[in-house]
Amino acid sequence: MNDKPIPDIVIGRLPRYLQALEHMLEQGYAVTSSKELGEQIGISAAQIRKDLSQYGEFGKQGKGYSVPFLVTQLKQILKVDRIWDMALIGAGNLGKAIANYQGFTEHGFRVALIFDSDPQKVGQVIHQIPVLHTSTMIETIQSHHIKIAMLTVPAQVAQSVTNQLIQAGIKAILNYAPITLSVPEDVHVQYVDPIIHLQRMTYYLD
């Protein structure tokens, strides 16, 4: 493995590879090929080979890839060979659904703190975590050294909450609010927006 940074567009594909490979692992696959992997996720075998060659040689010519080895390597590259604590801001329907999502821990994540500004929600316990008031958010996130936040607040408060998260030292935000956030360069934002995904498909419909 060399030290050249992997292009962001490649990084964007690695979690998809990891997801498919973990699924293969559950199904008992020991070995796979770029062709087989590509067919599962709709990416060309050549692209997969190129992406994986960016940071080392995992497969032997003609012998395919060892699935468990590749899973371990990808987890290491993506730094999900550990558990990242996260803060969830917004304890509405969506926040509750996310807090209860079972897949986090096995994929490198754990909801550690939940915040809401609604006094009626504060004190509720979701997935064994008490909802705290957002007034304590900055200091609590800081004292827990949490770097990742998930944002499920209404669009109109998303930017002001984000500003507080940045003050608290958050470096990665998964934003469910339907608004583009302004953040400094060292803060990463990913958007989860059903509208964006749906509008991307309607172009192709009759």
Place this chain on the structure above:
Amino acid sequence: MNDKPIPDIVIGRLPRYLQALEHMLEQGYAVTSSKELGEQIGISAAQIRKDLSQYGEFGKQGKGYSVPFLVTQLKQILKVDRIWDMALIGAGNLGKAIANYQGFTEHGFRVALIFDSDPQKVGQVIHQIPVLHTSTMIETIQSHHIKIAMLTVPAQVAQSVTNQLIQAGIKAILNYAPITLSVPEDVHVQYVDPIIHLQRMTYYLD
């Protein structure tokens, strides 16, 4: 506007442009520039100009783009100048949150049907829509001529539900289940998976 198909990667950016432009429209902007738009969404001005030039000339050199005109044009291109009825499969926490999401209708979508296989959920009313049993799913979707489905079922049943959706004539699936779906070439799938988004960011964290 010419009739050449727009590359898929460009289509993928158009909903982001539309989202930012609609936000500008709400804030009363009449005119914008590729620079201003680019700064809001983190895409270069040159890329935006190139993307928008693919299907016609919307801006005049040095005069910027008319925001309302561009919104109208993008909605037309993405075919969200109409309302698409959708079927929602899975009435758990996440399904409920999605059914209650207020943003659909103003962006071209409406949840028209909700299905679940759990007898305890069937008959519940979510956002004024009664939950139907999945046993009636194929014929009900067919009779409503619905082309878009949102999938919020557990991963282990997602593929079998998808097979039924394809039988029912669904051509676009927004999949919240953490599994890659196998579909025919004429069926579009978009994945909403917090894990994929989170893993894409941890690479950059210390």
